[in-house]
Amino acid sequence: MTRQKLSFEDALKQLEKIAEQIEQGKIGLEESITQYEQGMTLVKHCQDILARAELRIQQLQQKEDGTLEARPMSLKEEEPGG
Amino acid sequence: MRRKPFDPNLIPLPVDVPPKPTGPLTVSQLTGLIKQAIETSIPPTVHVVGEVSNLKRHSSGHLYFTLKDASAELSCVMWRSAAASLKFQPGDGMEVVATGGIEVFERAGRYQLYVRRLEPCGVGALDLAFRQLCEKLQREGLFDPKHKKLLPPFPSRIALVTSPTGAAVADMLRTIQRRYPCVDVLLYPVRVQGDGAAGEIAAAIKALNANNAALGGIDVMIVGRGGGSLEDLWAFNEEVVARAIFTSRIPMVSAVGHEVDVTIADLVADVRAATPTAAAELVVPVLSDLLLEWGEWPRRLTRAMHHRVEFADARLASLLHRAPIRDPFIPVRARGQLVDELGNRVERSTSQRLRFNHRRLTALESVVQRIAPHRHLMHRMVQLRDDALRLERAMARRLTLVRRGLNETRRRLDRISPDKALSRRRDRVTVLAETMNAAAAHRLILDRERLGHHADCLLAMSYKSVLGRGFSITRLKRRRVVVRSVRDVHEGERLATEVADGEMESTVHDVRQMELFE
Numbered sequence: 001m002t003r004q005k006l007s008f009e010d011a012l013k014q015l016e017k018i019a020e021q022i023e024q025g026k027i028g029l030e031e032s033i034t035q036y037e038q039g040m041t042l043v044k045h046c047q048d049i050l051a052r053a054e055l056r057i058q059q060l061q062q063k064e065d066g067t068l069e070a071r072p073m074s075l076k077e078e079e080p081g082g
Numbered sequence: 083m084r085r086k087p088f089d090p091n092l093i094p095l096p097v098d099v100p101p102k103p104t105g106p107l108t109v110s111q112l113t114g115l116i117k118q119a120i121e122t123s124i125p126p127t128v129h130v131v132g133e134v135s136n137l138k139r140h141s142s143g144h145l146y147f148t149l150k151d152a153s154a155e156l157s158c159v160m161w162r163s164a165a166a167s168l169k170f171q172p173g174d175g176m177e178v179v180a181t182g183g184i185e186v187f188e189r190a191g192r193y194q195l196y197v198r199r200l201e202p203c204g205v206g207a208l209d210l211a212f213r214q215l216c217e218k219l220q221r222e223g224l225f226d227p228k229h230k231k232l233l234p235p236f237p238s239r240i241a242l243v244t245s246p247t248g249a250a251v252a253d254m255l256r257t258i259q260r261r262y263p264c265v266d267v268l269l270y271p272v273r274v275q276g277d278g279a280a281g282e283i284a285a286a287i288k289a290l291n292a293n294n295a296a297l298g299g300i301d302v303m304i305v306g307r308g309g310g311s312l313e314d315l316w317a318f319n320e321e322v323v324a325r326a327i328f329t330s331r332i333p334m335v336s337a338v339g340h341e342v343d344v345t346i347a348d349l350v351a352d353v354r355a356a357t358p359t360a361a362a363e364l365v366v367p368v369l370s371d372l373l374l375e376w377g378e379w380p381r382r383l384t385r386a387m388h389h390r391v392e393f394a395d396a397r398l399a400s401l402l403h404r405a406p407i408r409d410p411f412i413p414v415r416a417r418g419q420l421v422d423e424l425g426n427r428v429e430r431s432t433s434q435r436l437r438f439n440h441r442r443l444t445a446l447e448s449v450v451q452r453i454a455p456h457r458h459l460m461h462r463m464v465q466l467r468d469d470a471l472r473l474e475r476a477m478a479r480r481l482t483l484v485r486r487g488l489n490e491t492r493r494r495l496d497r498i499s500p501d502k503a504l505s506r507r508r509d510r511v512t513v514l515a516e517t518m519n520a521a522a523a524h525r526l527i528l529d530r531e532r533l534g535h536h537a538d539c540l541l542a543m544s545y546k547s548v549l550g551r552g553f554s555i556t557r558l559k560r561r562r563v564v565v566r567s568v569r570d571v572h573e574g575e576r577l578a579t580e581v582a583d584g585e586m587e588s589t590v591h592d593v594r595q596m597e598l599f600e
Contacts, residue, residue, distance in 0.1 A: 008236035015379055022386040029394045036387045043379040050373055055263040057255065059246065060270045060297075062285075068293045070268065 011046050015039055088123060110188075117186040120193060126183045130156065130195060131203060134176045147172070149180060149195070158182075160197040170202055177203035208312060212319050215346060219321075224328045224350050231333040231352045233365060236372075237301035239266040240365060241332070243286045246271035250308040250337065250358035257362035262369045268297060274307035279317035284326035291330050303330065304361045305347065306337030318345035327351050337361035421507040424491055425514050428484050432518050435480060436525055439473050443529055447536060463537050470533055477522055488515055549582040556580075559587060568593050 018039040022032050058070040107115075132149030139145055143162030148155050158180060172178060182197040201209070219225060240258070244250050246269060258267060270290060272282040283305060294300050305327065307315070317323060318338045327334050327350045336351035337358040348354040355361035446466060488511055545555065556565045559576040571577065575590045 007234075007238070009234070015383075019382055019386050022383070022390050025390060025393055029390065032387065032390045036383055039383045040380060043376060043383070047373065047376050050264055050369060050376065052264065055255075055259050055265065055267065057267045057269065060241075060268055060290075062289055066289070066292070068270075068289060068297065070297070073269070 008046060008049075011042050015042055018042075088119065109191075113186065113188050113191065116193075117188065120184055120186055124184050127181065127198075128184065128195070130180045130182075132156065132178065132180070134172055134178055135174050137172060137174050145172070145197075149178070157192055157194040158197050159194050160200065164198050164200075168200060172200060179203055208316065208319075212346070215319065215321055215324070216349070219324055219346065219350065224324060229328070233333050233335070233353060234301045236367065237265060237365060239268065239298060239300050241268045241270060241290050241297075241300045241303040243270045243272055243283060243290070243303060243305040244307055244358070245274045248274065248308050250274075250306055253308075253357070253359045254304060254337075254362040257359050258366055261363065262366035262372075264369060265366065266298070268300065275310065275314045275317060280320035280323050283317055284322040287323075287326040287330050287334075291332055294332060300332050302335060302365050303332045304335045304337055304355075304358070304365060305351070306335075306355070306358050306361060307339070308358060309340040309343065315339050315343055315345055318347035320346075323347055324350045335361045335365060418507050421491065421511055424487070425511055428488070428518065429514065432480070432484070432522065435477070436522065439477075439529070440525075442469070443533070447532075463540070466533055466537065470530055473529070474526060477526065481519060481522065484518075485515065488512075546582070549580065552582075554579050554581045568595050 018035045021027050021035060027035065057073050059073045060068045060070055063069050130149055132151050135148045135150055137145065137147040143165060145158075145160040145165045147158050147160075149158055150156070160182075179201050180195060180197045181199040181201075182195050184193055185196055186193050223229070242251060242254055244254075251269065255267065258265065268290075270286040272286050273279040274283070287303070287305065290297070290300060290303060305318075305323075307318070315338055318336070324346045327336070327347055333353075334351045335353045335355055336345070336348045337355040337360065338345045338347055339357075341356040344354075353364060355364050446469065491511070549555070556577050556579045557563055558565060558571065559578040562578075563570070565571055565577065571590045571593060573590055573593060577588050577590060579586050579588060
């Protein structure tokens, strides 16, 4: 699993599992420490993604071959009303 | 149905009426002719457009009114049963389409439209289309909740299918920016009203699905527009849009018009939002809330880890209190030492005993050599043999004891510890015991041999020397038995007599018993 592709849902599921494993003492101390570190990395990773908050808007246009072309647009260009 | 021009000559005469009337017709006869003429030439169901006037609702529930246009009027009746299913309240001046049949009301001399269905003009057609499509798609299961897909809780890419210049797109983008400004938004611009709008919307939904992977994966799609008249929203009631929404693999949120507007797109979509703003709120979480939640995780993990370490610590402490854990090899070493000591003791005592016996044997040997053989010969021999026997028995007893002790030790060791170290010790004891057994046995054999040898020597030496002094030994020649008494021989028996330097034979004659007290 690549870090970038890890979704928040998966991250949350993993964290729930890690916390449960550590809390219930199902795994050894060494393994607990490894899992704890993994969990912390996961939290950091997700917080980083959220912190890099930036809304990216693209307008799509269908080309003749049926594929879609994306062209960046900004929120300010939007004309309110209509 | 082609309508023929009215020609009274073509009307067949009633059977009770003579074919060629001779006098004037009665009112009833004429009315009957008119009724017949109308019934044959006008289809049983007609749709009539007109303006409602003179509307009267009778207490019985029947409706009476007149439909009129610029140049004509038509009396209408709507019976209570038909009027009950009206979805709207008709009123004077309202343009309607009335559906029913023309009949003659003979008593009043009038023809009237008996209305079975009444619809407001204009809207009625769309409304009908809506209801018909709705029923069709319902039957096909397009609204079935089992087809509804769940929206992802944390989308990273959202597609909007709407007009790029409408209020809807601005509302949605503002809402997303405010709540969750960490997503990609893909705007697919389409016309949302007028001819061809439905086709564009459907094509956009299909194109986004087809290019989903190329666009990096779309988590959710919002299709919609702002408020407008029923005609404005009509594209979202068309079958092509409904089917595109239904076949989309990307979860669909519909956001058409205002709260009160419900379109077929709303019914097919996975989630219906009342307005475009509401759609954006449904689709994205609030980032600040989310950050708060994520902020809780390090604390929770650390707390869990803390508990885990405390638990391990307590467990370790309790383990350290149990003595054997301090050094698990203490009992093993103790047993090993015991085995060593036992082995040494066995070895020591056995060799001591052997040495003692050997010394005693040597002493006996010298005694035997010193004494005169002729007197103590047999006695000594017997004594030596007894000694050897006692020695053997003593050794056997001793060995049995030692063996029993060893077995006991072995059993105890087996009981106490199955450890490999112990097993090695045990093996050593076994080897020791075997070595000792072998040594003792060997020693016994040697001693016995030596004893026999000496005995033989003694035996040989004794009587040979006696022979030298003039004695002889007489034996029965056949059996080589020493003759000790006259009773040992019979007359004529052959004897062999041994003297110091040889042997001679003789025959027995004249056997006489010596009379000791003659």
